[in-house]
Amino acid sequence: MSADQKPNQRPELAALDDATVAQALTRMHLIRKFEEAAEASYMRGLIHGTMHLSIGQEASAVGTTLPLEAHDYILSTHRGHGHCIARGAEPRLMFAEFFGKETGYCKGRGGSMHIADVEGGNLGANGIVGGGLPIAVGVGMSIKAQKNGRVCMVFFGDGASNEGAFHEALNMASIWKLPVVFVCENNKYGMSMDIGHAMAVANVADRAAAYGMPGHCLDGNDLAGVAAVAKVAIARARSGEGPSLIECKTYRWRGHSKSDRNLYRSKEEIEEWRNQDPIRRLEDELKAHDRFDAATLMKLEEDAQRDIDAAVEFARACPDPDPKDLTRDVYAL
């Protein structure tokens, strides 16, 4: 059913054709299922490391990256599984990395916090809050020098916007009009620190004014709305007009990491945000406009679950790295 037959449809949603929406929804499901399986793997003792889950933030990861082209770059955060999947990374290679296996994206050396798919334009997740921000400036310089027309999108959290790296990076990207899109996923907490106590202005996007770039403050759980604004920012970056700052207001349903006992927020608050589940919201809207029926939507979710289950089984069966290779990639030869 074509979108233009539905007069009540929001223009942001109408702008996305069915194939694009199906792909976005699939990736949102894959992120959700990946995170749930990651958590289950931890509970079952299949991994010994930590992880930072992004359940609840799927619309931000998928919506912002949806208008990117295949050769564009992204840089991610410690809460980065979703960004990898949003850019088309293979869950089985991600799980292999998460399980520390030699077959993983980083051969088991990086784990949850450092999944990179350099060939696919994913220049890596980062264990340092704000660590990717200055790197994005250099990627932007590189794109400009090589005149290859690419764009670099860098993700960070609300906590990172209080780091010096944020301010240095935004300033430099702006004075040099670099093709960078800064995406803040504001999930309300820097670990346990409420943003209201950590920041002197109401919105991270307000800070864009200080660096002479557009700042967009968005409902980060609205896939279509996020994608529409990202499209504008990406086009601006690609045309040489310079960077933008997008703030996606969203929420992580789980704690900061596995050690989090959630003492700093209420069950009611978590419940309130669960009711704004970005996946269900999108599905409900699609159904309301008769773009997809329930059976089709159900199938997308089931397919995603099957892919994730297979990815976990693949990763479990993969070999650990050989200790003799411990220092193999410390230096390039």
Next chain:
Amino acid sequence: MPSETLEAVREIRELSYAEAVREALGQAMEADERVFLFGEDVGVYGGAFGVSGDLVHRFGKERVIDTPISELGIAGAAVGAAITGMRPVLEIQFSDFVTLAMEQLVNQAAKIRFMFGGKASVPMVVRLPGGSGTGAAAQHSQSLEAWFAHVPGLKVLQPSTPHDAKGMLLAAIDDPNPVLIFEHKLLYKTKGHVPAEAYRVPIGKAAIRREGTDVTIVGSSIMARKAEAAAERLATEGISAEVIDLRSIRPIDFTTIAESVRKTHRLLVVYEGVKTMGIGAEISAMIAESEVFDFLDAPIIRLGGADAPIPYNPVLEKAAVPQEDDIVTAAANLVRRGEA
């Protein structure tokens, strides 16, 4: 090395250390479009120590880029440019300011290749003018090279002559890894023979500046120069000192040190960085852990900087780091102790 053979037949051409660095930068930029320079005041100002000079006029503002005062930001930008196909050469105006850039150098540049399972390289060069002796006090005079030598994934160089300053910088720009080059500010005006062609001095190979039989003096950067001068004086006292210029701190050329100690049976390590937990401790421990330990006729002596920030007062400043006299005295004592 063939280029050294060639040098012999070429006309001797003297350049200052700063000019030698500039010549290397210019030749690297001519040869490879991916190479670009950036840092605070490297453009029209010509660099705080005059190293970049006229390069902005030769290569334009797109390739010699003046940056805001944002050390963390520019170090990170070098990382980003390096992993996406460029060859950035970054100047940290005073090496002390690298404290602001530590995150990007230590957590990102050094580790990206490893963390990504070898799927990315970080071919960047960071030049860091450092060292004491200019009356610039505690925040503009430090020697922090040992910090970085402690980080797997980084390479750390300390060329002491104009010849090595040029050849090692060109080797560093070719290198697929992040390389930090600590340049002593007092060396910038020193002159020496510098061949005109774009030659390379290999990273990780020490130079024997003077051969001797009684004691090995190991130093790098300005301490190698001071050790050479001290060795001249020691010779007049009948002491034959072998002087090794490390040139590269990481990787370190332990083979050359070990062979020398085997011959001289005595070791003096001289460095401007703070003595405690420094380069001297590492070299001493490497000897102690090796079979060369059995060749020692006397305990190893470390001559390093005082356990104090660099003071402003010139008398104190001089006292804070090893001087030529200190090297002469320490080497002579070491030889006498070994004989006793």
